[in-house]
Amino acid sequence: MVSLRVTFPIHNRSNLTFCFLLLTFYFPILLSASTSHSTVDVRVLELFHPQEIRVIAKRDTFFVQLKNSYLSINGKKGNVFFQKDEFLIVEISGKIERKFNGTLKIYPGENEIIIVNRVLPDDYLASIVGAEMGDAPFEAQRAQAIVSRTYLYKNLKRHKHYDFCDLTHCQVYKGKEAETEETRKAVEQTDRIVLWNGNKIADIYYHSTCGGQTADFTSIFEGTTECLVSVSDSNFCKDSPHYRWEWKLSVEEAPFVEIRVATRAPDGRVTEIDADGEKEKGWKFRMRLARQFGWNKLRSSWFTVKKNETYFHFKGKGLGHGLGMCQWGAKELTKQGKTAEEILKHYYPKLLLGIRD
Ligand SMILES: [Zn+2]
């Protein structure tokens, strides 16, 4: 492999001896370089489909533009790799500005600029705990840190050219913006602890609001696993805005004429729906309608549906698949005096806590 690396001198930076910036021209094969387990590669800001960004690194600013298949950086062709700066700000004009720890790799995608943030696991987790559970009491944040760390080590390389996206598909990550002193402490005070399924790191799931009962793995996905079982959450998540919901879908907009619940699991989830004589798995149906109408309409696969002359009336419980830890439930359990360990025991009764070396 050949790469040409050009190092630029840093101006007026006598107090920043160790900071430097590399502008690196890569052959495409280098762009998929594998990640060492000591860092995590997260694709960021994908939601904004960036065509043009500004990167502020210390006192230098770089304008990066997508030009057909290559990037123009301050008017010159190349891919860019920012390294060892204490702060890196990425701006997508008029849309968002975000600060990152670690380093950035920026390269051209098919129709947008791809920005990958290479970050230490603890920095990544401190941000995730903030984004996922920032307003929660401390023990709930500790529980989230353990669950998110477990997810991290179980799912490295979830995407082909990087480990994770920054969306709910993986875990919500917002760079430095979401971390606080508390979320850092939650990560530090759960150092290296993950959930184990026997001698393997557990295949973990968590969600916003279960609606009163978490889901069994078999009610949502194909296959079986003994590790994720349904548990009663009584009214622990009742303060969530998603605890109970309704959605009226007009008959004109609906992608079906008739619909009925064919089968339902003991945990309440619709496991099979019959739409115009075609059977579909309940969770697949939920995801299909969520993609078509938005994530806040048919919020889970725990629902009933009735049709009248003008609309289909869905009434449901919870937001998300309902597997594993219920985040709203975890907040309530913390208020009731439960520790992170007790919360995790409640939501993952078959899993064990242990150190990952
Ligand atoms: Zn993802």
Ligand SMILES: [Zn+2]
């Ligand atoms: Zn719940």
